[in-house]
Amino acid sequence: MLDMKNIRKVFRTDLVETCALDDFSLTVDQGEFVTITGPSGCGKTTFLNIAGLLETHTSGQYLLDGVDVSELRDYARAKLRNQKIGFIFQSFNLMPDLNLFDNIDVPLRYRGMKSRERKERVDKALDSVGLFARRKHVPAQLSGGQQQRVAIARALVGDPLFLLADEPTGNLDSHTAMGVMALLEEINDSGTTIIMVTHDQSLAEQSKRNIHILDGRISTESTRRSEEAATVA
């Protein structure tokens, strides 16, 4: 489903050149729940941005659901992002002026969906996170955990191929974080692939598969079945 081979990403300015990812290869299959960990500046967010087609890679190959994204232009990348990927952010990134219904509705509008079908999907998504009754409220009227639930609903409303979560519990207290994680696991159990960046080691240990990045490369990869860590040279 997600297949990266020898991905390299170099950021260049007039003064300095930074290699954020170097010879990075990763394959994620349908239904997996993968956590990405690593120290600050190791390339986690760069990986996430490339995976989410928000950044281009300098070299290497990235196949998303069999499509080589290297040569895709902005319109095609946007369409692929809209149809295949759902994003969950640490700071929720809900639009403050729009109510919950309108926030979740945004990706469906860019898909050109008709009004009735959009309403059905949004209502269903809100119901799945237990916030249907508050669909006319704006994000400021919700708690952090509720806002993140809305963000998850927005990410799921278009039936994406996989979810990319960038520290989804980073701004939540531990109790709320557990609730959000439980929701994500429930989503994964229903078949949606999740790739999650996290600083939280306990969450990484709980996940079925953990990738640890160091200096732009995968340093360790572990799965919950195997207790042995495979060290990537």
Added chain:
Amino acid sequence: MFYYYLRLSALSYRRNPILSSLMVFAIAIGVGAYMVIFTLNYVMGGNPIPQKSAELFHVQIDSGNPNTQDDPPPQLTYLDARALIEANSAFRETPTSKMSGILEPEGDDVRPFSIVGRGSSADFFPMFNVPFLYGTPWDGSADRNLQQVVVITKELNERLYGGNDSTGKTLRLHGYSFQITGVLDDWSPVPKFYDVNNNAFEGSEEVFIPWNLITSLEFPRNGNTSCWKAPEPGPDGFLNSECVWVQYWVELRDSDEEADYLQFLNNYAAQQKEFGRLPREMNNGLFDVEEWLLKQEVLPNETKILSALAAMLLAVCLLNTIGLLLSKFLGKSGEIGVRQALGAHKGSLFLQHVIEAGFIGLLGGLLGLVVAAAGLEGIKILLGEDLMRTDWIQLNPTVVAVTLLLAVFATIAAGFYPIWRACNINPAIHLKTQ
């Protein structure tokens, strides 16, 4: 998606009301000031009779001073005007001159008062598409037979007869009885093209009488009179002189008639030269309405300077708007990044913000109409009714439409750079820092 983007524009305005309102005010001031000058130019410089302006011609016969290089006089002598009307060479034609007199209404209800009128032929009314409320103009036989008939304006009819049908009634003008044949409907061409020599923007005359009666009944002339040499003494001396005081218009239906009439004028002028008149080089002409207005410089040069100043003010306001839009749209970088993450491509983001710029432009245009209306009222006060009619100085549907379109498209044009900058942000940076 258009209505969706419009809704987003309204929400965005509400989120930054002060910044958005500053832009609206800037556009309103620039567009409003520009539209004040545009309105003046549009009305003053417009074609007052577009449907047949190309068929109406002002006649020029150069009877000017042979010792100077001045332009040919804009009017004709009495001799030339009489000769032309008697020759009857055009499809329709009319001499026309301003006159004045004392009007004595019937009954004791209204005291006698001074009025300004115009002498013309019967052809004047169909030539210039003059509308009638009651009755009709007099016919050609009334011109030839010096019948004392009169056409009055709607305003005068209102004053004397309460707006009722007054055709057939008699009124006393300059001591003579005139029978009313018709009452004009609203008619106020701007500029008053048929007589630009006597203030092209003043109101219409109150009465119209057969032109021949001006001289036969010795009405005081009220228009411009110019003589390059002193006339012989007495009324006949004046009428036979080279003093010009008559304007002459002809209606010619096609280029053949135009060529034929010009040849007629030249033949007439050649004949007059044999009699010792018209000493200057042959320089006769026919000018259609637009040509005549241009030649007589009806649109003052000052309006051109004002137009340039107003355009500069508008440019300054739009430059300010560019800065404000840049601030507004770059301030939305986070939201733009989120929308890109959710599947918006640059084209849709561009369109969303073009619509938002247009929305602000529309609001600015609506407020600009208020500014323009206030500016035009100010112009009216400055000019005053003493100098010219000012009722035509107002917003009309064309001006309103131009104002709104100008505001919308100017703001969109000003927004192009800010929108392009905003749509080319790196979403990854703003998503992390949101």
